[in-house]
Amino acid sequence: MTQAVITPPASSTRPAGVPKPGAPSRRERASHPAWFLLPALAVLGVFFFVPTIFNFVYAFTDWSGFKSEINPVGFDNFTELAGSGTLFSSLRVTLVYALLVAIFQNVFGLVLAVLLERDNVLNRAVRAVFFVPVLMSALAVGYVFQALLKPEGALNDVLGLLVGSDVTIPWLGSTTWTIVVVALIHAWKWMGLSMLIYLAGLKTMPQDVLEAARIDGATPWKTFWTIRFPLLAPAVTFSVSTALLGSMNGFDVVQATTEGGPARTTEILNIFIYRTFGQGLFAQATTMSLVLFLMVALIAYPVIKLLRRREEVL
Numbered sequence: 001m002t003q004a005v006i007t008p009p010a011s012s013t014r015p016a017g018v019p020k021p022g023a024p025s026r027r028e029r030a031s032h033p034a035w036f037l038l039p040a041l042a043v044l045g046v047f048f049f050v051p052t053i054f055n056f057v058y059a060f061t062d063w064s065g066f067k068s069e070i071n072p073v074g075f076d077n078f079t080e081l082a083g084s085g086t087l088f089s090s091l092r093v094t095l096v097y098a099l100l101v102a103i104f105q106n107v108f109g110l111v112l113a114v115l116l117e118r119d120n121v122l123n124r125a126v127r128a129v130f131f132v133p134v135l136m137s138a139l140a141v142g143y144v145f146q147a148l149l150k151p152e153g154a155l156n157d158v159l160g161l162l163v164g165s166d167v168t169i170p171w172l173g174s175t176t177w178t179i180v181v182v183a184l185i186h187a188w189k190w191m192g193l194s195m196l197i198y199l200a201g202l203k204t205m206p207q208d209v210l211e212a213a214r215i216d217g218a219t220p221w222k223t224f225w226t227i228r229f230p231l232l233a234p235a236v237t238f239s240v241s242t243a244l245l246g247s248m249n250g251f252d253v254v255q256a257t258t259e260g261g262p263a264r265t266t267e268i269l270n271i272f273i274y275r276t277f278g279q280g281l282f283a284q285a286t287t288m289s290l291v292l293f294l295m296v297a298l299i300a301y302p303v304i305k306l307l308r309r310r311e312e313v314l
Helices: 026-028 033-058 076-082 085-115 120-137 136-146 154-163 180-203 207-215 220-231 231-249 251-255 269-278 280-312
Strands: none
Touching: 026 120, 033 280, 076 280, 085 180, 085 231, 085 269, 085 280, 120 180, 120 231, 136 154, 136 180, 136 251, 180 251, 207 220, 251 269, 269 280
């Protein structure tokens, strides 16, 4: 009778140091693409992490341009700023500005996405036109609108031609409405990005659900508000969060158009920090930037959590 010969598994007969079939060799592990991340991580560490750490350190010192020594002062900078009404005024202006930008940018972006949803040559061209401001420098956009909105600017000239008389409206000179105008400029610059986000959401919707709504006799308006808009919840979360948090860190548009005026009604916190640092009060400016960092972090968490909860409900 022939006895069956049992061959041991390959793993038990593999010599020591020989990798398993399909496993990366030592040379492959040494040349892994992750090593290419080191230059980027080094730049990120030098220009982001290290300054952020020093930001926390210098906020508790008396660093300024009027003395050569830097001494720790504890929470004196925070106490001094808490007693200053200017800081809280800038915080209030920053929150109002961020809220207005988030509303305008997302409303304009959603309207454009719905109007330009169909894929044809004209819509693609219009999408490209509305996305051009996103690629432009925010500072350049601010200076262009600052020239257009002067009392002797091009906008008043056009209105004068239409009404047949001289128009000298100070579009950036109102202590009540200037912040709304500047927020509209900021939203105009970034609404192309929101448009693309909402377009992506509209294009990835399940067509069987929309087809079922059409078969049931739902009108386009009812289909949008009862089916399509709820399905846009992830896009709304991303777009609203980026618009709100990005505008809280805004600087360029406000600096180019109003420089915080008139009467500091558009002086967002970054403008206040810029002025304070320019006066040589480095520790106070660092403390303000730390306050802004904490404010953004405290607002970001509940806003994103609320929007995520809305996604789960819908």
